[in-house]
Amino acid sequence: MPIRNMVQAINLAxxxxxxxxxxxxxxxxxxxxxxxxxxxTDGLLGAYGPERVIxxxxxxxxIVGTAVGMALYGLRPVAEIQFMGFVYxxxxxxxxxxxxxxxxxxxxxxxxxxxxxxxxxxxxxxxxHEESTEAFFxxxxxxxxxxxxxxxxxxxxxxxxxxxxxxxxFLEPTRLYRLIKEExxxxxxxxxxxxxxxxxKGDDVTVIAWGSMLERVMKAVEPYxxxxxxxxxxxxxxxxxxxxxxxxxxRAVIVHEAPKTCGFGAELAATIAEEAILNLRGPVMRVTxxxxxxPLGKLVDxxxxxxxxxxxxxxxxxxx
Amino acid sequence: xxxxxxxxxxxxxxxxxxxxxMPPLEESDLKRIYELxxxxxxxxxxxxxxxxEGRIGTYPSILGQEAAQxxxxxxxxxxxxxxxxxxxxxxxxxMGYPLHLLFQYWAGDERxxxxxxxxxxxxxxxxxxTHIPHAVGAAMAARYRRDRIAVxxxxxxxGTSKGDFHEAxxxxxxxxxxxxxxxxxxxxxxxxxxERQTAAETLAQKALxxxxxxxxxxxxxxxxxxxxxxxxxxxxxxxxxxxxxxxHTYRLSHHTTADDATRYRSREEVEQWKKKDPILRxxxxxxxxxxxxxxxxxxxxxxxxxxxxxxxxxxxxAAAPRPDEMFLNTLGELTPRQRREMKExxxxxx
Numbered sequence: 001m002p003i004r005n006m007v008q009a010i011n012l013a014x015x016x017x018x019x020x021x022x023x024x025x026x027x028x029x030x031x032x033x034x035x036x037x038x039x040x041t042d043g044l045l046g047a048y049g050p051e052r053v054i055x056x057x058x059x060x061x062x063i064v065g066t067a068v069g070m071a072l073y074g075l076r077p078v079a080e081i082q083f084m085g086f087v088y089x090x091x092x093x094x095x096x097x098x099x100x101x102x103x104x105x106x107x108x109x110x111x112x113x114x115x116x117x118x119x120x121x122x123x124x125x126x127x128x129h130e131e132s133t134e135a136f137f138x139x140x141x142x143x144x145x146x147x148x149x150x151x152x153x154x155x156x157x158x159x160x161x162x163x164x165x166x167x168x169x170f171l172e173p174t175r176l177y178r179l180i181k182e183e184x185x186x187x188x189x190x191x192x193x194x195x196x197x198x199x200x201k202g203d204d205v206t207v208i209a210w211g212s213m214l215e216r217v218m219k220a221v222e223p224y225x226x227x228x229x230x231x232x233x234x235x236x237x238x239x240x241x242x243x244x245x246x247x248x249x250x251r252a253v254i255v256h257e258a259p260k261t262c263g264f265g266a267e268l269a270a271t272i273a274e275e276a277i278l279n280l281r282g283p284v285m286r287v288t289x290x291x292x293x294x295p296l297g298k299l300v301d302x303x304x305x306x307x308x309x310x311x312x313x314x315x316x317x318x319x320x
Numbered sequence: 321x322x323x324x325x326x327x328x329x330x331x332x333x334x335x336x337x338x339x340x341x342m343p344p345l346e347e348s349d350l351k352r353i354y355e356l357x358x359x360x361x362x363x364x365x366x367x368x369x370x371x372x373e374g375r376i377g378t379y380p381s382i383l384g385q386e387a388a389q390x391x392x393x394x395x396x397x398x399x400x401x402x403x404x405x406x407x408x409x410x411x412x413x414x415m416g417y418p419l420h421l422l423f424q425y426w427a428g429d430e431r432x433x434x435x436x437x438x439x440x441x442x443x444x445x446x447x448x449x450t451h452i453p454h455a456v457g458a459a460m461a462a463r464y465r466r467d468r469i470a471v472x473x474x475x476x477x478x479g480t481s482k483g484d485f486h487e488a489x490x491x492x493x494x495x496x497x498x499x500x501x502x503x504x505x506x507x508x509x510x511x512x513x514x515e516r517q518t519a520a521e522t523l524a525q526k527a528l529x530x531x532x533x534x535x536x537x538x539x540x541x542x543x544x545x546x547x548x549x550x551x552x553x554x555x556x557x558x559x560x561x562x563x564x565x566x567x568h569t570y571r572l573s574h575h576t577t578a579d580d581a582t583r584y585r586s587r588e589e590v591e592q593w594k595k596k597d598p599i600l601r602x603x604x605x606x607x608x609x610x611x612x613x614x615x616x617x618x619x620x621x622x623x624x625x626x627x628x629x630x631x632x633x634x635x636x637x638a639a640a641p642r643p644d645e646m647f648l649n650t651l652g653e654l655t656p657r658q659r660r661e662m663k664e665x666x667x668x669x670x
Contacts, residue, residue: 062487069457096447104443106434107649165652236655
């Protein structure tokens with residue numbers, strides 16, 4: 001089976017979906033001739049032409065706004081936002097329209113749209129290039145938030161996202177784009193949205209993570225007997241898989257790179273408290289980025305959860 | 321670079337039309353237009369009184385803007401797509417949108433925005449100007465599909481200050497899809513007058529900066545609005561690209577029922593604009609053409625009142641929405657948590 005990195009896996013998903021469904025359109029800044037700043041859309045313009053692979057003017061709100069219009073008309077647009085920090089001008093389009101049009105029109109119109117964007121730290125890029133603000137999007141009903149943690153998951157999830165009848169924010173961990181290589185088959189396979197993956201099985205502690213942090217978590221848990229729950233979809237998240245594991249181990253450690261306050265870990269911790277508090281042996285721990293703006297390259301390693309911090313929290317909860 | 325903005329005027333305040341510019345409208349069309357404008361006004365008056373009686377919620381009046389709305393919508397085909405803002409009741413009425421649904425919507429019942437099959441009208445956009453890119457995207461999709469249709473976005477003078485207006489216009493200029501932008505420049509964005517919205521002399525000229533045609537029309541002149549809309553729609557359907565039509569009109573009423581326009585504008589200004597009433601003007605023209613027989617005006621108004629009475633009755637007789645209906649259209653398939661919340665609410669309600 002072919003070994004691929006995440007860039008190749010996402011490119012393959014787009015290529016195959018565009019081949020199989022003429023409703024699928026790619027648009028964004030530099031996605032055509034340039035193949036995208038991370039080369040995710042490389043080769044698509046040549047294969048599908050400028051009607052389906054659209055280099056747009058530099059305007060994020062209109063990229064998402066026109067994609068909303070295309071989706072309403074029955075196409076399946078996949079919009080690329082160059083970095084997550086640049087999605088903010090388009091948040092109005094996502095929150096005020098994409099998320100609401102199905103409801104507003106009582107189901108007459110829907111918005112099957114994917115917004116792909118690289119997210120997360122660790123590539124020593126300028127300001128606003130390393131954001132991890134997934135929780136903003138999880139708070140808004142009417143949209144889904146998907147975060148693959150590796151090449152195999154990225155392809156299967158992106159195919160599901162493109163076929164989903166509702167808007168999906170698809171967050172691609174920039175740091176992992178070329179870091180992880182794994183077997184990614186040619187041809188169609190899907191990973192259902194809303195389902196987590198048990199990335200490792202163990203008995204003593206449940207570690208919950210997603211996207212960019214998963215690779216680090218897998219290294220951190222090597223000395224432990226831990227369940228690792230890779231959420232894959234944050235909204236809607238797979239409550240059952242998480243709770244089943246926590247009920248078994250009695251201990252939960254949540255790892256994310258976003259700031260702690262109102263991060264998605266808060267939702268998970270609250271859910272565990274509501275649904276499984278009697279199964280817990282110790283406090284739910286969160287290992288997160290600091291409550292600061294993502295620092296530039298010189299300080300970013302102090303900001304991000306590292307293996308040592310993850311292990312420290314696991315050790316702490318294992319004392320109970 | 322020098323430029324001129326064309327302003328189209330056909331029918332003056334005395335009901336005299338420049339016959340050389342008259343669009344092709346049969347006598348039956350003129351009567352239909354007169355009836356649609358009257359129906360729009362009667363609907364509007366009823367909505368205002370229902371709001372005062374507490375029978376509907378906040379409502380944005382279209383008083384004075386009937387020509388801009390009916391005149392443009394009269395040029396649409398049923399296959400065209402329309403992206404309204406929130407002050408286009410005259411367009412809805414012209415397109416045959418069920419009146420009782422409009423009353424239901426303004427009374428707080430979301431089912432009122434379920435557009436019947438056969439009409440491609442999006443729900444009203446309460447968010448100002450941010451729906452304009454959707455029209456551009458839908459038009460790009462229509463062209464990709466080789467559908468011979470036009471897509472229309474309505475917005476007001478306030479909307480032209482929004483970033484999305486400019487981004488949408490820029491995309492329209494670059495991609496040249498079959499889109500027609502119709503601005504109802506009614507001179508006031510709540511309390512901010514048109515000259516504090518932009519330093520540009522016209523709104524229409526903004527299209528020129530994005531590389532396509534902008535035209536200003538007397539928005540209280542039904543023939544000018546219809547003529548400009550018809551030309552722009554046909555141009556769009558036949559591959560000629562976007563057009564921006566600025567309808568120069570006036571909001572005779574408050575911004576909404578929650579507003580008091582006497583706080584920010586003079587009675588004299590409003591009185592001046594009352595003389596430009598679009599329905600009055602069309603009536604004078606039709607009188608001169610012998611199309612207003614004795615009692616026609618009253619008969620038309622009475623018929624419209626009966627239609628509106630019927631719609632109000634139907635809206636108020638509609639069964640209340642069930643609590644589960646607030647969940648059902650959030651997503652194509654509800655999340656497990658939504659299903660649980662819905663069940664809890666439904667169980668508590670029964």
